Amino acid sequence: MATAPEIDAPLNALDDFRTQARDWLAANFPPSLKGRDNAMSAVEGPTEEDAEQRAWREAMGEKGWGVPTWPKEYGGGGLSRAEARVLQEEMTRAGAWNPIGGMGVMMFGPTLLEYGSEEQKREHIPAIARGEVRWCQGYSEPGAGSDLASLQCFAEDHGDHYIVNGQKTWTSGGQWADKCFMLVRTDKSKKHEGITFLLCDMDTPGVEVKPIQLISGSSPFCETFFTDVKVPKSNRVGREGEGWTIGKRLLQHERNSLSGGGSAAGRMFAGTPLAQIAKKYVGVDSEGRIADADLRTRIARHEMDLRSFMLTLRRASLEAKSNQGPSAATSIMKNVGARIMQERSELLIEIRGMAGLGWEGEGFEEDALKDVRHWLFGKAVSIYGGSTEIQNNVIAKRILGMLDHQ
Amino acid sequence: MAVLTEEQTMLRDMAHEWADNESPVTAFRKMRNGAPASFYDPEAWTAQAGMGWAGILVPEEQGGVGMGYLSLGLVLEQLGRNLAATPLAATATATAAILIGGSDAQKAAWLPRIASGEVVATLAIDEGPRFGGAIAAAVTGGKLSGTKQFVAEGDSAQLFIVAATDGLYLVEGDAGVTRAPRKLADSRSHAQVVFDNAPADRLEGGEDLLTQVTDRAAIGTAAEMLGMAEAAFAQTNDYLKTRVQFGQVLASFQALQHRMAKMFTELELMRSAVEAGLEAADSGRANISQEASLAKAVANETLHLVSREMIQLHGGIGMTDEHDAGFYLKRARVLEQMWGNAAWHRDRFARLNGY
Numbered sequence: 001m002a003t004a005p006e007i008d009a010p011l012n013a014l015d016d017f018r019t020q021a022r023d024w025l026a027a028n029f030p031p032s033l034k035g036r037d038n039a040m041s042a043v044e045g046p047t048e049e050d051a052e053q054r055a056w057r058e059a060m061g062e063k064g065w066g067v068p069t070w071p072k073e074y075g076g077g078g079l080s081r082a083e084a085r086v087l088q089e090e091m092t093r094a095g096a097w098n099p100i101g102g103m104g105v106m107m108f109g110p111t112l113l114e115y116g117s118e119e120q121k122r123e124h125i126p127a128i129a130r131g132e133v134r135w136c137q138g139y140s141e142p143g144a145g146s147d148l149a150s151l152q153c154f155a156e157d158h159g160d161h162y163i164v165n166g167q168k169t170w171t172s173g174g175q176w177a178d179k180c181f182m183l184v185r186t187d188k189s190k191k192h193e194g195i196t197f198l199l200c201d202m203d204t205p206g207v208e209v210k211p212i213q214l215i216s217g218s219s220p221f222c223e224t225f226f227t228d229v230k231v232p233k234s235n236r237v238g239r240e241g242e243g244w245t246i247g248k249r250l251l252q253h254e255r256n257s258l259s260g261g262g263s264a265a266g267r268m269f270a271g272t273p274l275a276q277i278a279k280k281y282v283g284v285d286s287e288g289r290i291a292d293a294d295l296r297t298r299i300a301r302h303e304m305d306l307r308s309f310m311l312t313l314r315r316a317s318l319e320a321k322s323n324q325g326p327s328a329a330t331s332i333m334k335n336v337g338a339r340i341m342q343e344r345s346e347l348l349i350e351i352r353g354m355a356g357l358g359w360e361g362e363g364f365e366e367d368a369l370k371d372v373r374h375w376l377f378g379k380a381v382s383i384y385g386g387s388t389e390i391q392n393n394v395i396a397k398r399i400l401g402m403l404d405h406q
Numbered sequence: 407m408a409v410l411t412e413e414q415t416m417l418r419d420m421a422h423e424w425a426d427n428e429s430p431v432t433a434f435r436k437m438r439n440g441a442p443a444s445f446y447d448p449e450a451w452t453a454q455a456g457m458g459w460a461g462i463l464v465p466e467e468q469g470g471v472g473m474g475y476l477s478l479g480l481v482l483e484q485l486g487r488n489l490a491a492t493p494l495a496a497t498a499t500a501t502a503a504i505l506i507g508g509s510d511a512q513k514a515a516w517l518p519r520i521a522s523g524e525v526v527a528t529l530a531i532d533e534g535p536r537f538g539g540a541i542a543a544a545v546t547g548g549k550l551s552g553t554k555q556f557v558a559e560g561d562s563a564q565l566f567i568v569a570a571t572d573g574l575y576l577v578e579g580d581a582g583v584t585r586a587p588r589k590l591a592d593s594r595s596h597a598q599v600v601f602d603n604a605p606a607d608r609l610e611g612g613e614d615l616l617t618q619v620t621d622r623a624a625i626g627t628a629a630e631m632l633g634m635a636e637a638a639f640a641q642t643n644d645y646l647k648t649r650v651q652f653g654q655v656l657a658s659f660q661a662l663q664h665r666m667a668k669m670f671t672e673l674e675l676m677r678s679a680v681e682a683g684l685e686a687a688d689s690g691r692a693n694i695s696q697e698a699s700l701a702k703a704v705a706n707e708t709l710h711l712v713s714r715e716m717i718q719l720h721g722g723i724g725m726t727d728e729h730d731a732g733f734y735l736k737r738a739r740v741l742e743q744m745w746g747n748a749a750w751h752r753d754r755f756a757r758l759n760g761y
Contacts (some may be wrong), residue, residue: 013637067609093605150655174441185651198523250495259599260607275756275759275760275761276761277761279714279761288760289756289757289761290756290761296756296761297749297752297753297756299751299756299761300753300755300756300759300761302754303755303759304679304700304703304704304752304755305675307679307700308675308679308700308704309675311675311678311679311681311682312674312675312677312678314678315677315678315725318408318409319407319409321409328674329674329677329678331670332674333668334673336675352562389664391665391667392663392667393660393667394666395666395667395670395671396660396663396664396666396667397663399668400643400667400670401643401647401657401667402643402646402647402657402658402663403645403657403658404655404658
């Protein structure tokens, strides 16, 4: 029968590539950088690079392996999906991490490769591939969240440029970004067809960023104000009025990256097992089981949910590879991923009691302090990138065909 | 859907077609109303055996097709969709016991007769209403005595795999065997079987064999439940698209859409857990207990949700005997109890993981 090992069996070409990747990583990834990937940089902001980290980023950028499947001519790695998987495996084996990421990699780059002009690709893609430019997303507005197409931020035609006025919100990392890809209204008489996709430098006069403090104490999101901001027409992606189509495509890339391919999900859940923490804080009974029977059962339920989720990721990926067409299972990934992550956080808080609610200062474990912030920030996961409710609408309409009106 | 070989795809499509054409839910209703002594339709069983399903786990040299557990699961799933009353699941898990613990002589004696459909076999493990309780049935001098209260297909099985204090035994269904029907809500065969000095032939292995066999039974049951959940869900979805209230079809109400989306989500997770269980059984690892507990616990919870919602979302019509919804609900509750309820499997899953 066709099982995972058969499908993943490396062909000879892949073996060669594996050797090549392994050798290159051995020569370029300094073991001292193992585990120094800052997974929280999206929330906490970029940290200062030391010389070693900088060298590692530049080496990966030079090779194009930070964006392994993007075309070589724009600074990508030009690898096949199978080769990219091998590269990921070899990086995991070496304890290496990808220093190139962010919204440019996750969503804007793939979208621009599809819809951008040749000049735009040449200008922006290589800089993303080298990890030199930070992008932020100018989509949501105070009156346009899940109903994104209600956006009002207006770009007025001035011949060779637009003048943009309006406000964006929930601009992730806006205070650290160099550039912004944004949806603006160019026609007030049409809802979806009146939207245009623009690129704006964050240092253009008239752009003002105000970080928003969240319940977790961090400020990864901003309000961004545009007052008479001049954007050249050469910064328009696609045609005027084509922004909704392009913007939606970008959201698909966003959703895919948030749902996490196997490796992202694996990283997300690779913490200390809950049971181990529970034994420490709650104690064990005479048979060595977690002393709180109800908690123990709920941990088991959570672990089963997590395992089913990981199996579903694997199944969807195998189904996609075997050309059965896109698996319906992909539509559930974001909601389930969010639910499991949030549930783990809630359980961690519960397990530690008062010691799990420490905010700062003495008397708390470092992990516990971190987990409190994760718990609170994690509430965003079921809201951003298409809320749980929006995802459920998508499942009901697109997969179950439930939007029947008479 | 797992990645299937061409052979498996053909098998699944054949089972799907057969279940829809030859064994729709109306066939189950007819069986229930007629209430034959065996609680299944012997002709349908003959047809299933004719297609090779009775020998799906049996190697080719013993007259089977040797296709393994994933293939068995594909068939059970298709039959589960239409609530087909068939002794296939019981016979297949009894087959698993012989394959794992049987001597060459025992295999030669039973497997060809099972594969041909001549012998219906079943497991007789539990003595009380719950899975996993103490076993009192005992063997002395090659004779087995004890009582099993709810044996699936116990009304007609010719071969029992019986759990005794010191292991599993083969018992033929004549000498020293008395059966009495135990009519459960699902209208399927469950019998009290009393063994009184019945000649018993021991299978190799002890505790471990019992666990290996019941784990496979749990996984097979989960596959049947997957089919039931799929069908219950699909029928509910279809109903919501036709039923009009307040001048709108129910399918256009967001509150109902989100309940359906939630069920769909759970169904996808259930499918992954069940298929992983079947694949684990195929991989031949001795210890598949974690996968079995995962599959059965998730199947129990998900089918419970879907079968309950099927009634609620159909409203009053779902309460009537004339409608099929009740069949799914009743069968679901019986299968939930069989081979361990969700709480039992969560407890074991925790233990197997060291907490």
